[in-house]
Amino acid sequence: xxSFYDYSVTKRDGSALPMSDFRGKVVLxxxxxxxxxxxxxxxxxxxxxxxxxxxxxxxxxIPCNQFAGQTPGTDEEVHAFCTLKYNTKFDQMKKSEVNGxxxxxxYKYLKSRKTFEGFxxxxxxxxxxxxLEKIDPDYRNSAEIxxxxxxxxxxxxxxxxxxxEPTEDMENVRAAVSELI
Numbered sequence: 001x002x003s004f005y006d007y008s009v010t011k012r013d014g015s016a017l018p019m020s021d022f023r024g025k026v027v028l029x030x031x032x033x034x035x036x037x038x039x040x041x042x043x044x045x046x047x048x049x050x051x052x053x054x055x056x057x058x059x060x061x062i063p064c065n066q067f068a069g070q071t072p073g074t075d076e077e078v079h080a081f082c083t084l085k086y087n088t089k090f091d092q093m094k095k096s097e098v099n100g101x102x103x104x105x106x107y108k109y110l111k112s113r114k115t116f117e118g119f120x121x122x123x124x125x126x127x128x129x130x131x132l133e134k135i136d137p138d139y140r141n142s143a144e145i146x147x148x149x150x151x152x153x154x155x156x157x158x159x160x161x162x163x164x165e166p167t168e169d170m171e172n173v174r175a176a177v178s179e180l181i
Contacts, residue, residue: 044170114163
């Protein structure tokens with residue numbers, strides 16, 4: 001498989017959601033968590049969704065529990081949390097893995113197109129670097145997802161155009177989406 005549109009993910013109800021359903025749309029794919037320091041990004045994601053959805057933006061929310069167990073609960077509990085706490089209108093998919101042997105094929109593809117380029121500057125970036133250095137001193141040299149709320153931006157033609165680490169300012173994410181809409 002060599003195109004974004006060749007993949008699918010599993011919805012909360014167990015049915016498949018083919019990426020080909022998003023042809024002609026701008027898609028932001030994000031691995032999320034309900035108990036993470038970055039969880040408040042749901043507010044920004046919902047704001048971006050509300051601003052651009054009618055003009056062709058879709059957000060693909062893939063909850064993941066691989067990072068310090070910060071997404072406990074069932075798929076329905078994750079969905080209830082998102083809709084009640086952050087009033088999200090975009091749906092959450094089935095909880096899935098983004099790294100390792102059981103990683104979604106979609107994530108293997110996304111990581112092959114946009115690798116890790118660093119956390120940028122600032123306190124959050126320094127904290128993430130220090131934490132990951134303890135877990136994996138060579139973390140900088142792999143395309144693996146480093147933490148919750150890593151985002152991939154896909155244009156209307158299915159090209160993976162950007163990767164945003166969780167430390168990225170959400171206004172930069174908004175601006176990048178705006179450029180593609």
